Amino acid sequence: MIKVQDVIATNYRVPDLDKMEKFLTDFGMVRARRDASKLYMRGAGTLPYMTSVEQGEPAFVSVTFRVETMAELEEAAKLPGSSAITDATGPGGGKQVSIKGPDDFRIDLVHGQQAAEPLQVREPLQVNFAQQKNRVFTLQRPANEPARVFRIGHCVFKVTNADAAVAWFRDTLGMLITDRIHVPDNSKVTLGTFLRCNKGKNPADHHSILCLQSEPGDIKVHHSSYEVQDPDAVHIGHYWLKQGGYKSEWGVGRHLLGSQVFDYWRDPWGHMFEHYADGDLLDDTAVPGDYPGTQENLAQWGPELSPTFFQ
Numbered sequence: 321m322i323k324v325q326d327v328i329a330t331n332y333r334v335p336d337l338d339k340m341e342k343f344l345t346d347f348g349m350v351r352a353r354r355d356a357s358k359l360y361m362r363g364a365g366t367l368p369y370m371t372s373v374e375q376g377e378p379a380f381v382s383v384t385f386r387v388e389t390m391a392e393l394e395e396a397a398k399l400p401g402s403s404a405i406t407d408a409t410g411p412g413g414g415k416q417v418s419i420k421g422p423d424d425f426r427i428d429l430v431h432g433q434q435a436a437e438p439l440q441v442r443e444p445l446q447v448n449f450a451q452q453k454n455r456v457f458t459l460q461r462p463a464n465e466p467a468r469v470f471r472i473g474h475c476v477f478k479v480t481n482a483d484a485a486v487a488w489f490r491d492t493l494g495m496l497i498t499d500r501i502h503v504p505d506n507s508k509v510t511l512g513t514f515l516r517c518n519k520g521k522n523p524a525d526h527h528s529i530l531c532l533q534s535e536p537g538d539i540k541v542h543h544s545s546y547e548v549q550d551p552d553a554v555h556i557g558h559y560w561l562k563q564g565g566y567k568s569e570w571g572v573g574r575h576l577l578g579s580q581v582f583d584y585w586r587d588p589w590g591h592m593f594e595h596y597a598d599g600d601l602l603d604d605t606a607v608p609g610d611y612p613g614t615q616e617n618l619a620q621w622g623p624e625l626s627p628t629f630f631q
Contacts, residue, residue, distance in 0.1 A: 321567050322392045324385035328430065329410070330371045330475055330544040331381040332540045334589055340373050343587045344509050346564045348469040348548065348557060348595070350439065350442070360411050362544065363469040366435040368412030370472040370546070378589035379499075380541035382418065383475045384428035385493065385517075385528075386433065393417050393431050399492070405460035408433065419492075422485035422531070423539045425477055427471045441468045444550045467557025469546040473551050476542035478534035486513045495519050498527055499577045499606045504612040513611040514577060516602060522599035526578040532630075540631070543584060543592035551581040551597045558583050558595075570629050571595075573622015577611065582622075589612040 334340045337359050341351065349361040352369045360369040361622065387393060397405050408416040414432035421427040434526035446455040446600055447464060479485040489495045497513040503509040514527035532542060548554055558572050569592055571583030579595035587593060611617045615625060 321494055322387060322395055322429070322492065324429065324528075325388055325517055325519060326386045327383060327475055327517075328367055328386045328433070328474055329370050329372060329384040329428075329472060330399050331384065332372070332591060333374050333376040333379040333381055333585075335375070335377065336588075337373060337375055337536075339588050341417075343566065344371060344373075346466055346561055346566070347585065348466040348546070352393040352436075361412070362436060363439045363471050364439040364440075365470040366430050366438055367471055368433065368436040369375045369410055369471075371544075376432040377407070380591070381605075383529075383541075383544075384427050384430055387429050387431050390415065390431055392466045393429060396429050406481050411545075412436065421492075422477070422481070422488050424477050424602055425479075425541075440471075441549060445552050462552055462556060464556060465559065466560050467496045467548040467553040469548055471547050471597070473477060473525055473547045473596060473599065474529060476530040476532060477531045478538055478540055478542050480534065480536050480539060482510045482533040484514060486510075486515065489515050489529055489531070489622060494604075495529065496524075498602065498606065499609040499611060501577075501613045501617065504614055507610070510516045517603055521603050521605075523603060526602060538631075541591070545580075545582075545593050545594035546595055547599070548595050548597050549567070554581050554597050556564075561585050570626040571622060576617050576620050577609070582619075585627075 344361045352360040352362040359373040361371045362369045376488045387523045396417040403418040408414040411435040414430045416430045419427050448455050471572045496518050498514040498516045502509045512532040515529045567586040569584040574581050580599040584594045
């Protein structure tokens with residue numbers, strides 16, 4: 321059985337690589353490689369890249385997961401609509417299979433990718449709490465800079481049938497349901513479901529995929545999300561992007577489901593990117609939750625939900 325272990329990249333298409341590189345740099349990524357028609361951006365962690373961008377009309381191309389064994393790639397290559405096993409062309413190499421997911425979203429599976437050397441970043445800030453003083457005789461002076469991204473955390477799909485999409489991710493990629501959101505006055509109707517990777521007793525992010533129920537004419541990626549050092553980095557990154565003239569979509573706030581401190585921004589073509597910090601980690605024993613889709617179940621605190629957030 322295939323059990324994806326991590327989401328490791330999202331892949332986009334835009335008409336202007338220079339403009340996209342500038343946005344992603346201000347978002348906190350670093351160029352890993354670039355040629356005439358494709359850009360690869362990395363974070364400060366060990367992923368050799370986590371966002372690729374190819375030249376062309378604006379679009380989401382695919383999401384990439386890591387699998388642990390070649391046998392899983394061989395199993396994936398037998399699925400309907402799958403590619404053959406090929407050499408992965410991005411930084412870090414490895415072997416890759418592309419499979420057809422719900423609503424024909426492309427899902428890339430990679431095995432054997434080589435890790436990159438981590439980049440130097442500041443240490444997490446030590447915080448003085450009312451009843452616990454962690455920082456004594458030391459001044460707090462974080463730099464005003466882009467929020468240095470460490471890794472990709474999750475990707476959100478808008479799909480025509482959220483329940484069927486969840487079943488596909490569970491049965492095909494071995495993912496686990498973490499939380500479900502339903503219509504407030506009808507618990508049988510799904511609005512969205514969070515899924516995490518099955519790492520057994522090892523901790524996994526609250527979700528690597530969220531499937532949102534959407535209309536047939538609105539099937540697309542909703543956003544991709546990237547982890548930064550700490551909540552201060554989320555706030556500092558917010559003001560850095562604001563000074564750069566980019567479009568803020570929603571934030572800063574703290575989610576209820578997943579607990580992340582969040583901040584959402586649009587790239588020059590409207591693709592949404594999220595910074596987050598302090599997310600929940602769960603193992604395979606966590607019991608799925610079921611929540612009505614209300615404002616209070618979207619955020620514990622933060623600004624009012626943007627009217628265009630779900631567009």
